[in-house]
Amino acid sequence: MVAINYSSREVCCKIVYYGPGLSGKTTNLQYVHSKVPQDTRGKLISLATEADRTLYFDFLPINIGTINGFAAKFQLYTVPGQVYYNATRKLVLRGVDGLVFVADSQPDKMDENIESLSNLEENLREYGYDPETMPLVIQYNKRDLPGVLSVEELNRRLNPQVRPHFEASATIGNGVFDTLKLIIKIVLEKAKNSGGQRAPVSIKAQQTETVDQPVAVARTQPQPAPVGVASGSAAADSGYRPFPGTKTTIKEEPKISPAGFTPAPGPESETPIEQKVPEMAQTSEGNGSTDLSRPAMAPSLRRRADRKKRGFFKRLFGKK
C-alpha cells in the first residue's frame, strides 16, 4: 500500500524488482543510481555476499520532487534471486506497491524464469495480495546478448495475461527507465483509484525540518508538538481520520516479569532507574494503566527522587 504522510507531506511507494538469480535486478538499480541526478536519489544500499550476489536486498530511495504539495518518494528494492533465498525474498515483498519482473532472455534460463514467476505468485498470495491486480511490469533483460529468445516466445511462456513488457539491456541502460517510469505510473494510478475523492489539503510549511530538532531543544519544551502546532486544514478537517491498519486488533505484548524492570543490582543501571521510575509510575497511574509491571515507590523516596531529577536538569541546562 502507498504510504501517505500528511505531516511530512510525502507519498511513498515501494517497488520491488523480482526475478531469477543473475537476471539483472541489481544492475537495474545500479543503472538508475548512476544516471539520475544526485539530489533525486539516496544512497544505494546493497546487502550482498562477497561475490556481489544479493543476500537480502538492494535498496535505492528516489525522490522525484514535489507534486501537488506532496514529495513523491519511491523506494526501489531488489530481492535475492537464488532459489534457496526464498525466506528473505518473501520478506522484501511485504508492503509492496508495484513489481518489476526481470526475466533473463537467454533460452537456457527459461525454466528459472518460470519458476521465479510462480514463486512470486505464491509469495504474493501468502501475504494476501492478489497477483492479478498487483501492478506488474515484465522486463525481458539481456537483449544485447546473442541467441536470445524472441519477445513473442517470451510473452507466450511468461506473459499469458499480456502484462506490459519491455525489452532491456540493464548493463547499458536500454529499457531501464522505460520500465521504471511505467511501473511508477501504474502504481500511482492504482493508488488514486483505491483512495477517495478528497482534494489534497492546503500546503503549510514543510514540516520535516522542524521534526529534526536536537534533543536539547526538545527538552526545554514540556510539550513539543512541532507538527501539531502548524497542522493545517488536515487537522481541522476532522471528518477524515482514516488509518488503514488491518482490522485485526493489535496484539497485546507479552507481559514482561517485574524482575525485568526492577533496579537490578548491576552497577550501571542502579542510580538512573532509582531516579526515573517514579515519574513513569506516576504517568502510568494518571492514564489508568496501573497494571504496569513495575514496583511502586514509597512517597518519601519519590519526592526525593523528583528533587534529585530537577537538580539534575537544572545543572544540565542552566536556568529554565
Next chain:
Amino acid sequence: MSNDNFIIYEEEIAQIETLISKMLKGCEAKCALLVDKDGHLITRQGFTHSLDTTALAALLAGSFASTKEIAKLVGEPEFSVLFHQGKKDHIHMSLVGDRSILVVVFDDRTTIGMVRLYAKETAQELAKIFQEIADNKDSKGQGTGIDSNFADMAQNKLDDIFSD
C-alpha cells in the same frame, strides 16, 4: 494484510511525536524513529541530522522482518524487542501494535534498562493511538493526497529526471 493506502494525518503525527519526545526526554536517548514494518519512516524525533533516516528505516524494518523469521524457527510468533549494542551507540527496537517499530538510538549517557522501560511504556501508548485510528477509519471515510492528475504530473517529472 491490508491493501489500503497507509495514510497518516498531522493530528495523529502530533500526538505520536509528543509521546516520542516525552520518551526521549525521560530516557535521555539521542533520537527515536517510528518505522512502518514495510520500511517507511513514519516520524522521527531528536538528533537525527547526521543520520540517513530513509535508509535506516528500510534496514531496520528488514532486520526486524528477518528476526521474525528466526523467531518462527524457534517456535515464537515474533520477537517484540531487539537490541543492537555498539561501542558507543546502541539501538533498541520494540514492536508497536502489529505494524510499526519504535527505534531508539542512544549512547552511554543512559542505560539499556532506562530505554527499555520508557520504550515499553511509549509503545503501549502508541499502540493505543494506532488502535484508535484504525477503529475510526471506517466511520470517518477515506481520502488520499493523490488526486486525478497526480500520476500525470509525476510522469512529466519522471520524463525530466529519467532521461538517458
